[in-house]
Amino acid sequence: MDIRAGITELDPGNLSGIMDASRKDIHNSDIPVLCQSCEARHKGMCGVLNSSELLALARSTRMVRHEAGTELAAEAMPVESYANVMRGVVKLSKVLEDGRQQIVGLQFAPDFLGRLFSKENAVTAEAASDVDLCRVPKPALERLIAENPALEHRLMQQTLRELDEAREWMVTLGRKTASEKIASFLYMIATHLDPAATVGRRVFDLPLTRSDIADFLGLTIETVSRQLSKLRAERIVVITGIRHIEIPDLGALKKRCG
Amino acid sequence: MDIRAGITELDPGNLSGIMDASRKDIHNSDIPVLCQSCEARHKGMCGVLNSSELLALARSTRMVRHEAGTELAAEAMPVESYANVMRGVVKLSKVLEDGRQQIVGLQFAPDFLGRLFSKENAVTAEAASDVDLCRVPKPALERLIAENPALEHRLMQQTLRELDEAREWMVTLGRKTASEKIASFLYMIATHLDPAATVGRRVFDLPLTRSDIADFLGLTIETVSRQLSKLRAERIVVITGIRHIEIPDLGALKKRCG
DNA sequence: CGCCGGTTTGATACTAATCAAGTTAAGTGG
């Protein structure tokens, strides 16, 4: 991997490339552009702040772009800043001494990133795809949280959701077969991108390599490949490119999740 | 299992049997006995409340005793009340349609119990041992949380810790061998009972049956039994009774955790 | 004593890991 990977500072005056369509809905130029996006979505950590709080927060936030593979935070290292994922996917992982690795969570936009109120990271965070982060220094956010219970409440809601997801995944790791694990992973990705319907056709790009998928599911890369091939042979999934996936019938996939 | 299991109401005037030694430190009889205990420990959900708040909370709390095996809350059923575990161990589990089961968490005293801010339970909660719970109706606690940010902060801290534990366990489920899983389980129990030292001798009772341990580790009961026998043969553990465990050297056990 | 649930131990089957080889896709430089 390129040693110079990641950490491209973005010019705050020229963010058009990283803002999603919702940006067009916002016209109040007093509110910093970085947070317009989260407010527009009513998601992310900025949604519960008023204008002056947003302004205060904006003074300390910084938009940064990282390319896929960049390590964003390391397990057992000091927490220096928190962030909101604005674009892309971040994988959270833990490793054993001998190198065995387990991915313990995936963060999609507009998820919050960072272990609140702790001096050390509990996990390693790595950019799975190219990502844009809205970073804020640890003390600045913690001050804001102390003054704004609604912000802590919002972060509490995300933490509870992450706990639900972690426990759901524990069932997959502990009790499902390799085939069911792959089906569950595909179903999770498909529904995460569009939480609405649970049946019908879905087309998407996998945000992870086969190796990442293996680390997420507690399998080897060979088993991931074999089980994917098996699901393809059964027409549960159509693999149109190495990362391009088509699910003809989400209901049929769900039946394979165990 | 006895159908009438559990739900023994306790006479609030006669709680001596379930209060721990710390109760003796408390003499203000205006504060309900139920919450004296949590306040004395500076743990549990009552620790951040002032006297009048404690009094308000006490009007709606109820101490209940349940015997081992009692289902305290069912997955996908409405959340009716929250609780604090005052004594004993509660197991949180999820089941697949075909009956495969996974334990996704253990709650020890004085942990908080219940999925905050959700209409439905995400997991099934069952008393692993005889337990005493300090129950509070959902609306009462949520009102108190809304008025008292410090209480939400305390619950946030527990939620974050539970998330850390869940992710730690995901590594065990996904990447460790059966033998390492058993060692990790024993180590977790041993250190949970006495969080201080990480080396030396430990003696304790297992709060779970072999079947529960299997469901916690994603193994079968036979594999649990075999691996325990193997660790016993290697003198890593001494099994003095079906539930009574002695760890001669916690450091040696830790080496087996992977 | 004999039953019963929980546990241990043994024999065999099967799933997924490991080891190994080949294939595809995406660059990279001539």
Place this chain on the structure above:
DNA sequence: CCACTTAACTTGATTAGTATCAAACCGGCG
């Protein structure tokens, strides 16, 4: 544009680890 390189992926053969099936054991209790 094409040979070459490389990483990511797929497929095959074999092995190892755990599940499954089966039987015996143990402690508590009617």
